[in-house]
Amino acid sequence: MMHREPLAEPAGGSFVSDTRTMMKTAPHLRVPGDKSIAHRAVMFAALARGTSRLRNVPDGLDVLSTQRAMRALGATLHADGDTLVVEGCGGAFRAPDEPIDCGNSGTTMRLVAGILATRAIDVTLTGDDSLRARPMRRVAAPLAAFGATIDLSNGWTAPMRVRGNGDARGAEIAVTVASAQVKSALLLAALGAHGPTRLTGELATRDHTERLLAAFSVHVRADGGALVLDGPAMLHAAEIDVPGDISSAAFLFAAAAATAGGTVTVDDVGLNPTRTAFLDVLRRFGAEVEVRIAADAPEPRGSVTVRGRALHAIEILPSEVPGLIDELPLVGVLGAFANGTTTVRGAAELRVKESDRIESFAAAARALGADVETAPDGFAVHGPARWHDGAVATHHDHRIAMAFAVAGRVARVRVTLDDPDCAAVSFPNFAAALESLA
Numbered sequence: 024m025m026h027r028e029p030l031a032e033p034a035g036g037s038f039v040s041d042t043r044t045m046m047k048t049a050p051h052l053r054v055p056g057d058k059s060i061a062h063r064a065v066m067f068a069a070l071a072r073g074t075s076r077l078r079n080v081p082d083g084l085d086v087l088s089t090q091r092a093m094r095a096l097g098a099t100l101h102a103d104g105d106t107l108v109v110e111g112c113g114g115a116f117r118a119p120d121e122p123i124d125c126g127n128s129g130t131t132m133r134l135v136a137g138i139l140a141t142r143a144i145d146v147t148l149t150g151d152d153s154l155r156a157r158p159m160r161r162v163a164a165p166l167a168a169f170g171a172t173i174d175l176s177n178g179w180t181a182p183m184r185v186r187g188n189g190d191a192r193g194a195e196i197a198v199t200v201a202s203a204q205v206k207s208a209l210l211l212a213a214l215g216a217h218g219p220t221r222l223t224g225e226l227a228t229r230d231h232t233e234r235l236l237a238a239f240s241v242h243v244r245a246d247g248g249a250l251v252l253d254g255p256a257m258l259h260a261a262e263i264d265v266p267g268d269i270s271s272a273a274f275l276f277a278a279a280a281a282t283a284g285g286t287v288t289v290d291d292v293g294l295n296p297t298r299t300a301f302l303d304v305l306r307r308f309g310a311e312v313e314v315r316i317a318a319d320a321p322e323p324r325g326s327v328t329v330r331g332r333a334l335h336a337i338e339i340l341p342s343e344v345p346g347l348i349d350e351l352p353l354v355g356v357l358g359a360f361a362n363g364t365t366t367v368r369g370a371a372e373l374r375v376k377e378s379d380r381i382e383s384f385a386a387a388a389r390a391l392g393a394d395v396e397t398a399p400d401g402f403a404v405h406g407p408a409r410w411h412d413g414a415v416a417t418h419h420d421h422r423i424a425m426a427f428a429v430a431g432r433v434a435r436v437r438v439t440l441d442d443p444d445c446a447a448v449s450f451p452n453f454a455a456a457l458e459s460l461a
């Protein structure tokens with residue numbers, strides 16, 4: 024594990040209590056490096072020719088699962104201060120003797136399955152109880168277009184055995200699930216195939232794979248509404264500085280937004296437009312949001328300040344869901360602080376995350392006094408809640424644990440989480456960061 028300084032410590036700023044105005048300056052915080060970007064940076068560095076240097080790779084458990092997988096496939100990784108140094112395999116991964124344990128991380132399993140689909144090795148991918156209950160046919164079925172043989176447990180989940188096809192040809196594939204993991208698995212398979220691979224369909228999801236591949240010298244072309252990658256393609260080592268994770272910062276933003284007079288600034292956070300929809304959602308709820316972009320490539324980054332105001336209910340449309348997918352439990356929590364009925368529709372994908380996030384959100388919110396209705400593809404929250412102390416079943420789902428820690432703090436009720444430590448999947452110092460909002 025990398026040694027690093029605490030990531031969630033206040034980076035300056037203070038609360039100044041003034042008895043007349045209670046004026047506050049926003050505490051400046053940093054959050055761990057972006058999980059989605061870090062998964063890809065570690066995988067691409069492991070696959071590349073040469074030595075890559077990756078700064079600010081988070082030490083959340085999911086990214087550690089990716090590091091473990093890359094070591095198992097033959098890459099060498101070591102820490103040099105706050106930099107992860109990766110000696111890549113130049114495309115020549117070797118099969119480990121044991122199955123690769125992807126832990127709790129869907130991104131690790133699905134993207135690695137894509138990489139393996141066009142390499143002539145035989146590898147089994149497994150994970151924890153949660154990951155072994157998540158759907159894998161969404162990657163296994165389209166990867167068959169490259170001639171890979173993928174065996175799923177019970178026909179749909181992990182452990183999954185991937186026997187890659189080293190002589191694969193590029194393929195034309197229509198992506199049918201709006202999932203960056205599926206899109207990415209197919210682009211990564213295309214790296215090892217001969218000829219162009221052309222993807223159409225549901226492609227409007229986070230674009231970190233496209234951006235990071237370019238940083239490693241492989242270009243994905245946009246052709247009308249399609250994405251095209253010409254294989255085979257060798258990645259070349261790169262230096263990547265991972266910005267803070269906006270999906271982790273979202274918990275701090277929500278806490279500030281739902282608190283009258285609350286304010287927080289998060290510095291050096293990723294501002295990729297495919298990830299910032301939650302900032303618009305905060306504005307629609309009534310919060311004040313200020314964004315300052317400091318850099319643009321390969322990933323936009325900068326500072327965000329959020330100030331709390333009285334919140335009013337909003338409606339999330341199905342078209343907004345891919346840009347908000349990891350923030351939707353928090354949208355529900357904010358709905359419970361807002362006046363009126365907040366609705367989320369078109370979000371059936373929530374049912375196949377680390378837990379069924381529609382049911383785990385609703386049960387937790389009700390346990391604390393909120394009025395929630397569920398639907399097959401979403402929920403409605405009638406706010407404001409009559410908050411009271413309660414016990415929350417996290418289902419070991421980091422985003423449920425953090426969302427309800429925020430709810431308890433803002434509502435000033437005692438929330439007993441059955442597994443507060445599961446936050447470490449994405450945000451190991453979350454409790455300290457929330458505490459520092461004072």
Ligand SMILES: O=C(O)C1=C[C@@H](OP(=O)(O)O)[C@@H](O)[C@H](O)C1
Pocket residue numbers: 058059060062130201202203204205207229348349372
């Ligand atoms: O590609 C990624 O890094 C991710 C994509 C999303 O999953 P889906 O692709 O299943 O929507 C998201 O929920 C997950 O946290 C990370």
Ligand SMILES: C=C(OP(=O)(O)O)C(=O)O
Pocket residue numbers: 085127128129130131349376377422449
């Ligand atoms: C869904 C998530 O991650 P993954 O799919 O990688 O497990 C998440 O972090 O909320």
